[in-house]
Amino acid sequence: MTSARPVDPYGQDAQHYHPPQAYPQPQQGPPPPQSPPPSVTRASGMQGTQGSGVRVARTGARTVPRTRKARLRVAKADPWSVMKVSFLLSIALGICTIIAVSVLWMVMDAMGVFSTIGETITEATETDSESGFDLEAFLSLPRVLIFTSVIAVIDVVLATALATLGAFMYNLSAGFVGGVEVTLAEDE
Secondary structure, eight states, X not given: OOOSSOOOTTSOOGGGOOOOOSSOOXXXXXXXXXXXXXXXXXXXXXXXXXXXXXXXXOOSOOOXXXXXXXXXXXXXXXXXXXXXXXXXXXXXXHXXXXXXXXXXXXXXXXXXXXXXXXXXXXXXXXXXXXXXXXXXXXXXXXXXXXXXXXXXXXXXXXXXXXXXXXXXXXXXXXXXXXXXXXXXXXXX
């Protein structure tokens, strides 16, 4: 006849499973036998014999669950994964920069900032033979977005290269000093 319990593929009995501990407890012998307090033995009429079956009343205090902590060390950062993540984050930052610059340009144009400053610069740079510098034509939206896109592409290349180089440098320094230690704790 077979048992009704499911078979554990890892060979552990489900009734005797103990989760792994970050810091194993030191091995100790069996705890010394304790006799019930005198107030319990007198109240029940027993002489304090061991194994009498008298339970000691618990106080109303609850035990606080112990938070498990683990100290880990970042021994190595994979340069390939660092490069992929930094590339994606740099692209996201570049897209956000382009959107922010275009929104800022539209707000400033709607407020009339470019026309007011442009008139002042045109009057200051105007001569009898030539007209002054046209700021509105120079800071048109397409020109500003092209300049911002070039800066964003340069940022993607530099940030990806520097993050990958940083991963290599971290691996070299972690070989000497052991890496960064991190303490992790689980939430209850």
